[in-house]
Amino acid sequence: MRILHSSLALPLSALLCIASSADAQQPLTRDNGAPVGDNQNSQTAGPDGPVLLQDVHLIQKLQRFDRERVPERVVHARGTGAHGEFVAAGDITRYTRAKVFAPGTTTAVFVRFSTVIHGNHSPETLRDPRGFATKFYTNEGNWDLVGNNLPVFFIRDAMKFPDMVHSLKPAPDTNLQDPNRFFDFFSHVPESTHMLTRLYSDLGTPASYRFMDGNGVHAYKLVDANGAYVYAKFRWDSRQGEKNLSAAEAAKIQSSSFNHASLDLIEAIKRGEYPQWDLYVQIVQPEQLDKFDFDPLDPTKIWTDIPETKVGTMTLNRNPANVFQETEQSAFAPANLVPGIEPSEDRLLQGRVFSYADTQLHRIGPNAHQLPINASNAAVNSNNQDGRSNAGARTGTVNYEPSRMPPKRQPAEYRYSQLSLSGTTQQARIAKTLNFRQAGEFYRSLSAAEQKNLIANLAGDLGQVRDDATLYAMLSHFQKADADYGERLSRAVKAEPARVRSLAAALVE
Numbered sequence: 001m002r003i004l005h006s007s008l009a010l011p012l013s014a015l016l017c018i019a020s021s022a023d024a025q026q027p028l029t030r031d032n033g034a035p036v037g038d039n040q041n042s043q044t045a046g047p048d049g050p051v052l053l054q055d056v057h058l059i060q061k062l063q064r065f066d067r068e069r070v071p072e073r074v075v076h077a078r079g080t081g082a083h084g085e086f087v088a089a090g091d092i093t094r095y096t097r098a099k100v101f102a103p104g105t106t107t108a109v110f111v112r113f114s115t116v117i118h119g120n121h122s123p124e125t126l127r128d129p130r131g132f133a134t135k136f137y138t139n140e141g142n143w144d145l146v147g148n149n150l151p152v153f154f155i156r157d158a159m160k161f162p163d164m165v166h167s168l169k170p171a172p173d174t175n176l177q178d179p180n181r182f183f184d185f186f187s188h189v190p191e192s193t194h195m196l197t198r199l200y201s202d203l204g205t206p207a208s209y210r211f212m213d214g215n216g217v218h219a220y221k222l223v224d225a226n227g228a229y230v231y232a233k234f235r236w237d238s239r240q241g242e243k244n245l246s247a248a249e250a251a252k253i254q255s256s257s258f259n260h261a262s263l264d265l266i267e268a269i270k271r272g273e274y275p276q277w278d279l280y281v282q283i284v285q286p287e288q289l290d291k292f293d294f295d296p297l298d299p300t301k302i303w304t305d306i307p308e309t310k311v312g313t314m315t316l317n318r319n320p321a322n323v324f325q326e327t328e329q330s331a332f333a334p335a336n337l338v339p340g341i342e343p344s345e346d347r348l349l350q351g352r353v354f355s356y357a358d359t360q361l362h363r364i365g366p367n368a369h370q371l372p373i374n375a376s377n378a379a380v381n382s383n384n385q386d387g388r389s390n391a392g393a394r395t396g397t398v399n400y401e402p403s404r405m406p407p408k409r410q411p412a413e414y415r416y417s418q419l420s421l422s423g424t425t426q427q428a429r430i431a432k433t434l435n436f437r438q439a440g441e442f443y444r445s446l447s448a449a450e451q452k453n454l455i456a457n458l459a460g461d462l463g464q465v466r467d468d469a470t471l472y473a474m475l476s477h478f479q480k481a482d483a484d485y486g487e488r489l490s491r492a493v494k495a496e497p498a499r500v501r502s503l504a505a506a507l508v509e
């Protein structure tokens with residue numbers, strides 16, 4: 001089967017169907033195309049002798065099996081994918097030249113939903129943020145919106161990400177996840193209070209992927225044809241509604257199935273019940289940035305009081321035909337941006353812009369972008385070349401620049417937008433931290449039943465913390481967010497409320 005580089009001219013499923021419909025008539029072959037005569041009995045030296053090395057089919061079958069796995073994603077290893085389309089509606093073309101938003105434009109998409117911390121095949125019922133990554137195959141290259149179901153994140157600087165993940169992953173000495181380790185980390189990271197409050201609510205256990213919203217989390221820049229930009233946050237609104245599981249419901253499902261979320265998506269698409277999400281955007285002008293009492297480029301914050309505009313609808317309507325080729329080898333990266341969309345100065349996003357493309361060089365290889373699931377609809381015409389598993393279409397002799405040969409066109413309209421700067425280089429935290437207020441606002445927005453579940457969920461893990469200093473530091477963060485929240489949690493884990501109150505009083509927003 002020949003697959004075209006840099007073109008999804010034939011959908012992958014059509015190519016795979018061609019391959020599988022041919023299966024019945026075609027003889028079984030080795031990877032060089034040569035027919036196989038016996039796939040059940042190894043070639044031996046007579047009836048009682050050893051197996052022969054010259055049985056090239058046996059050798060190749062074992063070799064290929066031995067190499068079936070690639071490294072799983074370092075985070076978000078457990079996931080499921082689906083194909084679909086995004087139809088733009090609602091005009092934001094005055095803010096961005098990105099063609100994907102021209103009203104009426106239909107763009108093919110591939111989405112991968114995931115859990116974060118545990119390995120591939122871990123239970124889908126576990127408390128975790130859910131990944132919601134969308135690849136838009138636009139006519140000007142692929143745009144990946146790599147988001148989560150929750151609208152904020154635990155930290156605001158990429159420098160902290162590897163440490164945070166180490167604390168949340170199973171311990172290196174026991175291979176067990178341990179609240180003592182991750183609360184030890186978070187007790188030093190007060191900006192995590194907002195995310196932890198959302199995560200320990202029932203939003204941390206969505207009923208399934210169809211019933212959750214998605215969020216870009218960071219501010220991006222939308223850039224117009226003149227290089228003028230605004231800041232923008234994206235949100236996917238589930239047309240199926242948002243449904244979550246209580247801890248008891250999650251435990252009940254887990255006792256009979258640890259694949260319920262993948263199964264739900266696959267079965268719904270098979271039934272023709274295609275899930276849909278509306279995409280909304282919030283816009284902030286650069287001159288508005290300083291007017292907030294928090295830093296709007298801090299991903300631990302939501303943009304309260306900024307209206308949303310609907311910009312289109314996504315429908316997922318096709319299951320992958322080959323999970324490894326499509327879902328596992330899909331490579332989403334915040335660096336995959338298109339003209340009209342750029343990263344903001346958000347320090348977490350800046351780290352992500354590097355990290356995903358980098359891990360994919362290791363996980364899939366330097367030519368991951370040539371695989372059909374990752375290939376752009378727009379022809380790739382770079383001077384990058386070679387590398388492991390290259391099936392690219394580059395031809396010709398001039399793979400450098402400048403040259404006497406006519407150069408590849410580089411229209412000035414595609415240059416990055418310009419940001420004016422002042423000051424010196426520095427290593428310092430942001431000025432307006434406001435670590436606790438939005439956590440308290442979220443707590444107060446919950447119903448009585450939702451608050452009860454949050455307290456029970458959080459107390460369940462906090463109650464396992466053996467170190468007093470860690471426990472009291474964590475409780476003081478929740479107390480600072482909201483006094484009722486802190487008091488109830490303290491009672492639930494049998495801590496001294498007066499000690500929690502005095503620690504909270506010493507905290508700075």
Ligand code: HEM
Pocket residue numbers: 072073074075076079112113114130131132133146147148153157158159161215216217218299330331332348349351352355356359360363
């Ligand atoms: C500096 C902070 C972060 C770093 C360094 C980081 C790093 C990574 C890495 C290395 C992967 C594996 C990628 C792969 O193997 O293809 C990954 C996956 C992922 N991350 Fe992050 N991450 C960060 C923060 C975030 C945030 C804030 C979000 C949500 C807004 C997020 C959402 C995701 C999702 C959805 C995936 C899975 C993508 C897929 O389905 O293939 N990450 N991250």
